[in-house]
């Protein structure tokens with residue numbers, strides 16, 4: 001980075017501006033492993049007591065591992081559903097001559113722009129009637145349905161860039177339309193599938209309102225709901241515990257970003273290389 | 275395999291692209307579909323391979339009616355203009371794809387794939403991906419992939435359009451060599467008359483969805499059926515001048531030039547306006563009918579010079595001659611035409 005002397009004022013300004021954020025994160029991290037004397041912010045002892053929730057389940061709460069597993073299942077299932085359906089629907093909308101194609105495209109667009117939260121009461125009723133209220137499957141279906149329009153549009157965009165001749169060549173080579181899609185077209189949109197899967201997973205992992213309303217208690221609780229329950233619990237409110245669970249909750253997200261950041265950058269940089 | 279288009283028609287909605295076209299391609303023959311842009315060449319090709327459904331008529335492969343048969347079962351090899359190689363597969367996988375689709379045993383796939391790679395000379399490139407190949411190499415891979423399953427017919431849609439001039443020359447003879455070696459029936463779509471003449475057994479010349487003439491390249495060049503055909507073949511192109519039949523001679527309009535009636539033309543009645551076509555190689559120092567004019571353009575092509583000769587009435591003739599220094603721009607000259615090589619057309623373009 002030599003020779004970039006002019007950039008130091010910018011770096012300085014950015015550092016000063018982002019310092020509070022960095023400090024907050026650092027403090028969050030330190031705070032979960034230490035105790036501070038009353039009235040002070042400076043920690044004076046190292047402790048693991050705030051992390052005891054990992055191996056000790058207080059009465060009346062679900063085990064943290066059970067909740068984590070729920071979150072994981074919720075996020076992976078919605079991501080899988082979204083990816084599978086979007087990768088097919090996107091292809092159909094991009095390539096096949098389906099009746100009312102324009103209507104579907106516009107419809108998907110409207111659905112995407114539609115604030116799904118306004119439907120929550122109706123969804124709540126529907127889930128209760130079909131008996132999926134307070135179940136993981138119920139929220140998974142709802143979440144996947146809400147994320148799908150975005151996924152379909154994203155995948156349609158990726159399919160649109162695949163040359164038409166490749167498919168025709170595949171057909172001439174004797175492959176069925178389905179084989180052409182799976183063996184020839186799908187590999188060209190792999191970056192899209194991957195990005196969509198990752199986003200859908202992160203969206204699912206971070207989702208709070210839907211599980212909170214549709215699966216608030218019982219065995220279907222996910223991490224975000226668990227966390228919210230901690231604050232709401234007036235009897236034994238524990239700030240440090242809340243912070244620890246919070247850190248535990250965002251750790252997978254940070255890890256994912258750490259591993260895939262270069263990949264995601266590449267996609268946003270227009271790098272849709274097959 | 276013999277291919278027959280029997281009164282084939284194709285329209286897109288209201289747009290009638292091709293109507294009642296009948297075309298036969300003989301077994302083992304390479305036929306060029308030659309015509310200007312938008313005349314329906316690709317449409318014809320796509321109808322043969324099944325990408326487009328025909329709106330009328332029949333398509334026969336041998337004796338089998340293929341009109342309603344889906345693309346996958348027609349066994350047609352297509353080389354697209356953009357080659358359409360599968361970017362995520364290696365060259366070997368690209369060529370083997372049609373065989374794997376047929377679920378041939380792996381040993382057989384490998385054997386046929388290698389045989390085909392040898393035929394098109396790409397043995398050394400089998401592990402590369404298409405992005406790591408030059409244009410000419412990609413072209414060879416596309417050919418190999420189209421030929422590997424021994425198709426009934428090979429269709430080539432402007433296969434040379436994306437190559438540079440030198441490579442085009444090379445691939446021209448390569449494609450012809452491969453076609454002759456495999457003995458496959460092939461249709462080449464092109465709008466380049468040189469390609470059509472040099473690569474194919476016969477040329478079908480098309481205009482606005484109609485076949486104007488089908489003949490061997492020599493026959494078509496020597497004996498064009500219409501002014502359109504005459505104008506399409508030959509480089510530099512033929513020049514046309516307006517004239518009138520008068521007393522068994524052709525009087526060039528508004529100029530003091532008389533040309534004898536070509537022997538092979540039917541003599542039109544006196545006063546009939548006609549169009550005379552003169553190819554550049556038939557206007558020069560030797561010949562039997564003199565033509566006077568002014569040299570309005572000289573182009574040196576190395577071995578030969580190309581001249582534009584402007585007549586008294588303003589029309590322009592072209593002449594190609596051995597390179598020489600004795601005439602220059604704006605000189606008045608009297609050159610000669612070989613009258614037996616003239617073409618005579620009626621006003622509507624039909625040959626007389």
Ligand SMILES: Nc1ncnc2c1ncn2[C@@H]1O[C@H](COP(=O)(O)OP(=O)(O)OP(=O)(O)O)[C@@H](O)[C@H]1O
Nearest residue numbers: 286289291309310311312313314315316317318465
């Ligand atoms: N899908 C379509 N819908 C409507 N019209 C079409 C369609 N495809 C082709 N056409 C029309 O059919 C005519 C012939 O098209 P075609 O592609 O066969 O031309 P071509 O001879 O291959 O020309 P080029 O040399 O430019 O490739 C054109 O006028 C074109 O506008």
Ligand SMILES: [Mg+2]
Nearest residue numbers: 315316317431
């Ligand atoms: Mg075309």
